[in-house]
Amino acid sequence: MSKSSRSQVITCKAAVCWGHGEPVKIEDIQVEPPKSSEIRVKMLYASLCHTDILCSHGFPFPLYPRVLGHEGVGVVESTGDEVEGLREGDLVIPGYVGECEECENCTSGKTNLCLKFALTFSGLMPDGSSRMSVRGQKLYHVLSCSTWSEYMVVDANLVSKIDPTLNLAHASFLSCGFSTGFGSAWKVAEVEKGSTVAVLGLGAVGLGAVEAARIQGAIKIIGVDINARKEEKAKAFGMTDFINPEGSEKSISELIKEKTGGLGVDVCIECSGVTSLINEALMATKPGIGKTIVVGATNEANIKVNSLYLLLGGTLKGCIFGGLKLKSDFPYLFDKYNKKELHLDELLTHEVPLEDINKAFQIIKEPDCVKVLIKIK
Numbered sequence: 001m002s003k004s005s006r007s008q009v010i011t012c013k014a015a016v017c018w019g020h021g022e023p024v025k026i027e028d029i030q031v032e033p034p035k036s037s038e039i040r041v042k043m044l045y046a047s048l049c050h051t052d053i054l055c056s057h058g059f060p061f062p063l064y065p066r067v068l069g070h071e072g073v074g075v076v077e078s079t080g081d082e083v084e085g086l087r088e089g090d091l092v093i094p095g096y097v098g099e100c101e102e103c104e105n106c107t108s109g110k111t112n113l114c115l116k117f118a119l120t121f122s123g124l125m126p127d128g129s130s131r132m133s134v135r136g137q138k139l140y141h142v143l144s145c146s147t148w149s150e151y152m153v154v155d156a157n158l159v160s161k162i163d164p165t166l167n168l169a170h171a172s173f174l175s176c177g178f179s180t181g182f183g184s185a186w187k188v189a190e191v192e193k194g195s196t197v198a199v200l201g202l203g204a205v206g207l208g209a210v211e212a213a214r215i216q217g218a219i220k221i222i223g224v225d226i227n228a229r230k231e232e233k234a235k236a237f238g239m240t241d242f243i244n245p246e247g248s249e250k251s252i253s254e255l256i257k258e259k260t261g262g263l264g265v266d267v268c269i270e271c272s273g274v275t276s277l278i279n280e281a282l283m284a285t286k287p288g289i290g291k292t293i294v295v296g297a298t299n300e301a302n303i304k305v306n307s308l309y310l311l312l313g314g315t316l317k318g319c320i321f322g323g324l325k326l327k328s329d330f331p332y333l334f335d336k337y338n339k340k341e342l343h344l345d346e347l348l349t350h351e352v353p354l355e356d357i358n359k360a361f362q363i364i365k366e367p368d369c370v371k372v373l374i375k376i377k
Contacts, residue, residue, distance in 0.1 A: 007033050010040075014149035015357045016134060017056045017066045023358050024056070024068065024148075029139060031151045032131040036082040039156050040131075041092060045172045046072035046147040046374040048360045050203065050273060051297050055142050059299050063123040063140040067132055069148030069374075070096060070141075073162065073172040083156045091168065092159040093175040096143035099325040100157075112187075112325045117157045119143075119320065126155055147175075148357060150376055160330045166337060169373055170344035173204065174333055176321070177371075178347060181208025181271055183322020184295045186216060187329065189267045193217030196265040198256050198284055199239075201272030202230040204347055204371050205295055207237045208322075209269045211342060214238025218267075222259055224252055229367050236346050253283035267291045273298045278316075279305045288313035295319060347371040 014029045034040045051059070052068045076090045086092070098117020105111050113119060117126070123140030124130050131153035132139040132146065139146070144158040162171055181204070185191045197213040199206045202225040213221045214237065223230070223239040231242040243255045250258075257264050266289065268281040273296030282292045282305055292315065310316060324330070336342050350363045351373045360372040 009033070010151050012150035013354060014067045014132070014146065015069065015354060016139065017064060017068055019064050020058050020062060021056065026355055026357065027134050029067070029132055029134045029149065031149070031153060034078055034080045034131070034153050035127070036080040037156055038080045038125070038131070038153050039076050039083060039086060039092070039159065040078045040151060040153050041074040041159075042077045042151055043072055043074040043147055043149060043376040045169050046376060047172055048364055048372045048374065049177045050205075051176070052142060053361070053364070054297055054299060057299065059297070060121050061123075065134060065137065066123060066140040066142065067146035067149050067152070068142055069146055070094065070143045071172055071175045071177065072147035072374075072376075073168045073175070074147075074152075077151065079156070086156055086159075086161060091162050091164050093162055093171060094145040094147065094154055094159050095175060095321065095326045095330075096145070096158060097321045097324070097326065098155070098157045099327045101327065106325075112321060112323050117155070125153070148354065148374065150354070158326070160326045163334060163338070166334070167345070170348065171337070172373070173344050173347050173371055174330070174337070177204035178208035178344065179324055179333060180295060180322040181205035181269070182212040182333065183324040183329065184269050184271075184293050184319055185209045185212035185267070187323035188317065188319045189269065189291050189293050191216040191218050191267055194219050195267065196220040196222070196260055198222040198224060198265045198268045198281070200224045200252065200268065200270045200277050200281055201274075201296060202227070202234045203271065206269075206271035207234060207347065207370070209271060209295070210234055210237040210239050213267075215336070215341065220260070220265075222256055222265065224256070227367050233346065233370060237343050252277065252280040256284040264290055267293065269293045269295060271295045275300045275303045278303050282306060282309050282314055282316055285309075285314055291315045291317065293317055293319060295322070348373055351375060
């Protein structure tokens with residue numbers, strides 16, 4: 001591709017959400033060339049994440065019109081003048097938490113929230129502008145990018161280069177949901193060998209948490225879901241015990257304690273986004289040493305928890321992106337996938353082309369659905 005063509009605006013198809021809860025529409029949009037620290041990516045695959053549904057309903061802020069999607073894989077079409085380490089033709093997956101490796105947060109080892117490449121919910125590029133428009137109107141994206149588009153622009157510091165030998169469709173699932181769950185058990189909870197773990201919600205995020213708990217050596221991994229079909233699926237990732245709380249008069253925390261001799265688990269990871277379950281997760285952990293990790297996103301701003309469990313030494317901790325860092329941690333995930341230690345193929349249950357994107361919102365409600373792959377081209 002010539003330099004002149006790289007500087008041109010591209011007109012392409014994208015899935016645009018025009019308002020709260022409105023059906024997504026496939027529109028012809030314009031995607032500008034990347035600026036100095038950015039890359040323009042031709043998307044190959046994307047997927048539907050629970051966060052995309054929340055964003056279509058105005059999470060965390062009602063920004064419209066908006067091109068949805070933040071999971072996927074694509075090929076670098078062009079790069080800005082200051083981009084290093086990436087070139088045209090490279091395959092990348094987007095993330096939304098950067099890593100400068102120099103700021104106070106990056107060097108602390110305590111958080112993945114970089115201060116230089118800060119997480120933003122503005123729906124815009126780091127400089128406060130957009131590279132996408134429709135009929136002259138500015139378009140917002142989701143987190144760092146908009147993967148439900150044939151082309152998108154993203155800051156080069158918010159992508160990870162991947163090995164072209166990987167299964168690209170499956171690799172796209174690493175860009176948020178599964179990795180978030182995996183990191184919550186691996187990096188945030190620091191699950192130890194021989195420990196007990198409970199995971200609430202067995203979607204892609206929860207299955208990622210189950211997988212990491214298995215790899216970390218947890219001796220008992222309890223999965224909790226009201227969908228009975230999730231039992232067999234979760235066993236493939238390492239779940240040892242299953243709880244379906246439907247029809248039981250006992251609380252989830254009581255059911256978990258029954259499976260752990262009355263003590264509770266060392267770690268409980270809440271992946272459903274149901275705020276009432278945060279308290280159940282907290283009360284399902286061992287007094288004094290139990291860790292509760294909140295992963296599931298929700299539109300509800302406030303939660304209620306039993307303060308006694310906190311006073312007894314319980315830890316209640318939230319995380320973003322599973323505490324993962326694109327530069328430091330994703331090579332580990334790629335290596336595990338290369339060695340077939342990650343069951344990403346088990347996540348894929350349905351496929352739709354971009355033009356049928358609204359079908360994905362219906363499919364995700366089906367009991368046998370885990371991940372819907374969106375074929376861009």
